[in-house]
Amino acid sequence: MSAEIPCAACGWTSELQNACRYDSHVKLFYGLADRGVWSLGSKFILKERSNQPHNFEAKNLRFLKEHTTIPVPAVVEDWDEPNGQNFSIMRRIPGDPLSAVWATMSAVERENIAKQTAGYLFQLGQLQSSRLQSVDGQPLYSAFLFPDGYGIPHGPLRSGDELWAEMEIALKNVPEKARQQLRKRLPPAAPYTFTHGNLANVNIMVMNGNVTGILDWEASGYFPVWWQYTCARIGLDQEDYEWKTLLTKYMPSYESGREFWLDFYALSKYPYLNERGGSALGKNSVFLDSGGHGFKF
The missing domain is CATH 3.30.200.20 (Phosphorylase Kinase; domain 1)
Incomplete structure (x- = not known):
């Protein structure tokens, strides 16, 4: 008989576990x-x-x-x-993840959690920097703002032009004219504002109708002022989308930043574009889909 493979996490086998009362x-x-x-x-x-x-x-x-x-x-x-x-x-932060209790919460309870969270985000909005960077002058990491690969550092960046140069890497195959038109729509990034970056319902801890903690700050840093609102609208599933839609009701709106980013992110998938990407690129242009077939927007 072959030896049992120990658990990758704890190193124990079921034999060791059964032989011990611990x-x-x-x-x-x-x-x-x-x-x-x-x-x-x-x-x-x-x-x-x-x-x-x-x-x-x-x-x-x-x-x-x-x-x-x-x-x-x-x-x-x-x-x-x-x-x-x-x-x-x-x-440990006391309470439960919002994701675990969302379905059983009343509309009033949900609104209260959204208002409390938005209040804490207001404090983040007061933390600003002269550069786009992580704390202590370190680079930023964001696969949504810089969709050119996972774990690639960006910055520190000192201007909107430097920000665009980093973002444009993900558009290297997009026709020049489309990139130029999108560049004109880049909203002002300043003031560079400390941003959480992942306000998913699993990262909001609640207890007795109150927010007890906000988790997962590993990719936070000083981002464009419109990024907090924009990334807060990226829903991971239906309940998370409902949560973030409610949350952003109580946040300063940067809809122009969100619309710009939605077009930018859609174009970053070129040449395999969805309807939004095709619209952003311009009508009456023919491209190849993943099967090599031509299609028109």
Whole structure:
């Protein structure tokens, strides 16, 4: 008989577990790609992930603790291992993810959570920089604003022209005329504003009708002033879309930025364009779909 393969997370086999009365209260409760999140009893969370791209979450959380009253996890310790892994231990935020209770909440309760969250985002809006960057002058990472590949650093950037030069990398195959027309629509990026970047319902912690915490600040930084509103409208599923639609009702509106980005992101898929991408490119142009067939917008 072949030996049982130990658990990749804890290293134990079922034989070892059955031979021991110990029941661990260290539990892996989330894993995705190269990262995992563990509960350490009832009070602490341990995060492990690759440090490529660089992880600025601990720096961001300490920065927010100092400059805002936003309820964010307190960092107990963070460090990089020689093998390229980043670890951080944080205090657990009480409550449940909004995603877990959304379906059972009343309309009034949902509105209250949206208003509270928007109030905390107002505090973020007061945190501004002279450059587009992460804290301590580090580059930005965003696969939505810079859809030229995962984990690619951008910046620091000092102007709208530099921002466009980085964004335009994702449009390298788009006809020049379409790129020029889109460039004219780029809204002013200043003031460069500290932005969460992922206000999904899984990252909003609630308890007794109140927001108890906002999680997942690893990709936050100083982005264009219109980016908070724009990325807050990217729904991951139907409930998340409902949440973000409600949330943005109470946020300063940057609809021109959102419309610009929607066209930009659609064009970044060239030549495999959806209806929006075709409209942004211009009518009466023929391109090839994924099957090599010509189609017209």
